[in-house]
Amino acid sequence: MAVEAYYRPTTLEDALDLTAEYTSSIEIISGGTITMAEINEGHKFPRYVMDLRELDLDYAEEGDGYLSLGATLTMAQVLDQIDEPMLQKAARHTGGWAVRNMGTVGGNLFAPPPLGDFAVALLALDADVTIRNRDGDRRIPLSDFYTTSGEQAINSDELVTEIRIPTVEGQTVYMKYTRSQEPAPSIVTVAVNLQYRDDTVTDVCICLNGAGSHPMRMRNAEEILLGSELDEPILNRAADVAAKTADPPEDAIASKWYRRKMVRHHVSNALDQFTNAENKQ
Ligand SMILES: Cc1cc2nc3c(=O)[nH]c(=O)nc-3n(C[C@H](O)[C@H](O)[C@H](O)COP(=O)(O)OP(=O)(O)OC[C@H]3O[C@@H](n4cnc5c(N)ncnc54)[C@H](O)[C@@H]3O)c2cc1C
Numbered sequence: 001m002a003v004e005a006y007y008r009p010t011t012l013e014d015a016l017d018l019t020a021e022y023t024s025s026i027e028i029i030s031g032g033t034i035t036m037a038e039i040n041e042g043h044k045f046p047r048y049v050m051d052l053r054e055l056d057l058d059y060a061e062e063g064d065g066y067l068s069l070g071a072t073l074t075m076a077q078v079l080d081q082i083d084e085p086m087l088q089k090a091a092r093h094t095g096g097w098a099v100r101n102m103g104t105v106g107g108n109l110f111a112p113p114p115l116g117d118f119a120v121a122l123l124a125l126d127a128d129v130t131i132r133n134r135d136g137d138r139r140i141p142l143s144d145f146y147t148t149s150g151e152q153a154i155n156s157d158e159l160v161t162e163i164r165i166p167t168v169e170g171q172t173v174y175m176k177y178t179r180s181q182e183p184a185p186s187i188v189t190v191a192v193n194l195q196y197r198d199d200t201v202t203d204v205c206i207c208l209n210g211a212g213s214h215p216m217r218m219r220n221a222e223e224i225l226l227g228s229e230l231d232e233p234i235l236n237r238a239a240d241v242a243a244k245t246a247d248p249p250e251d252a253i254a255s256k257w258y259r260r261k262m263v264r265h266h267v268s269n270a271l272d273q274f275t276n277a278e279n280k281q
Contacts, residue, residue: 007050015055015159016134022048023156029053030072031102033095034111057106057161067165071106075118078105084165086172086191090121093176096183106160109145110152113213113249114186120215121174122163124191124207130162137161143217150213170195170203173270177262179253186210187254188262190270194225201225206238206270210254211246211263218242221267230275239268 007026009015018026027046029035030053038044057070060081067084078091079100094117095103108118109129119142127142131154142163145153154160170193178184189209195202204225206218221242228234248259 003049004047005049007048008054009050010054012055012057012132012159012161013134015050015052016132016157018048018050019157019159020134026050028159030104030107031074033099033103034107034115052106052159058104065167067167069105069163069165071104071160071162073105075100075103075105075108078118084125084168086121086125086168086174086193087118087165089174090118090191093174093182093189094118099183105163109142109160109163113150114188114210114251114253116209116215117176117186117189120189120207120209121191122165123215123217124172124174124193124205125165125168126193126205127163127165129160130164131158132161133158139164146214146216152214168193171274173273175266175270177266185253188248188259188266190266192270192274194230194271194274196230196274199229201228201230206242206267208242208246208263208267210259211242211248213247213249216246218245218267220245225271230271232275235268235271235275238271239264242267 007018026048029049029051052072057072058077059070060073061068075091075094078087108116123142128139129142129145130137130139147153173192176189177187179187186209191207193205204222206221207215208218209215221238224238224241243260243264246260246263248256250256
C-alpha cells in the first residue's frame with residue numbers, strides 16, 4: 001500500500017486536528033530514525049504520514065525550576081544547547097552522528113527495547129511529559145508514561161509536546177554498556193541520580209535500559225539504599241535486587257541471562273562511583 005498523503009503541519013492545532021481525524025491510521029514522524037526504517041523495511045504500511053518538524057517544538061528553555069525540552073529537539077541540539085551532564089552523556093550515547101542529527105527527544109520515548117538511551121536518563125531525572133490533544137493537555141510523570149505491557153500511556157489522537165526536567169539536585173552517573181564499540185545498541189544502560197548527606201543516602205533514583213520492555217525505575221533496589229551508608233555490602237545487595245527485578249529482553253545482541261548478569265555488574269559499578277569522596281555532598 002502506498003502512502004496517500006504526507007502532512008507537514010506548521011501549527012500544533014493543525015497537527016492535533018489530523019490526529020483527531022485519522023487517529024491510529026496516521027503515522028507520526030518526529031526525526032523518523034525509527035519510523036522510516038520500519039516503513040523502508042516493509043514492517044509498516046501507513047496510508048497517512050505526519051511529520052512534526054515544522055511545529056517549532058525543537059526548543060530547550062529554563063525557568064521556574066525546570067528545564068523544558070520540546071518533543072522534536074534532536075540529540076545534536078541537546079549536545080549544542082544543554083549543559084546538564086547526564087543529558088549530555090545520554091545524547092552522546094544515542095546512535096552515531098547521523099542518527100543524533102535527526103533522532104529526537106520525543107521519539108526516544110517510543111524507542112523499542114533495548115533502545116531508549118535518552119529516555120532512561122530522563123526517567124532518572126524525574127522528568128514529566130506533556131501530552132496534548134484537541135481538547136487540551138495533561139502532564140504525567142515519565143514513570144507513568146510507560147505501562148506494564150510496554151506500551152506508552154498515550155491515545156491515538158494525542159501528541160507528546162514537551163518533556164520537563166526539575167532542577168537536578170543530586171549527583172548523577174550514566175553508563176551505557178554495549179557489545180562492540182559505539183555506536184551500538186545497549187546491552188544495559190544505567191542512569192542513577194543520588195543524594196548523599198552525612199554518609200547516608202537521602203534520595204536515589206536507579207533507572208535501567210535493557211532490563212525490561214521499556215526504561216525502568218528499580219524501586220526495590222532504591223529502597224535498600226535509602227537511609228543507608230553506601231558501603232560495599234549495601235551496594236551489592238541493591239545490585240542483586242536490581243538483577244532479580246529485571247526482566248530483560250532477549251535479542252541478537254544479548255540473551256536474557258547475559259543481560260541480567262550485566263544489570264548486576266553495571267548497577268554495582270555505577271553505585272560504586274558514588275563511594276568516591278568527590279561525589280559525596
Ligand atoms: C542506526 C541507528 C542507531 C540507533 N542507535 C540508538 C541508540 O544507541 N540508542 C537509542 O536510544 N536509540 C537508537 N536508535 C533509535 C532512534 O534513533 C532514537 O531512539 C531516536 O531518539 C528516535 O527518535 P525519532 O525522532 O527519530 O523517532 P521517530 O522515528 O520519528 O518516531 C518513533 C515513534 O515515536 C512516535 N512519536 C515520535 N514523536 C512523537 C510525538 N511527539 N508524539 C507522539 N508520538 C511520537 C512515532 O509515532 C513513532 O512511532 C538508533 C536508530 C538507528 C537507525
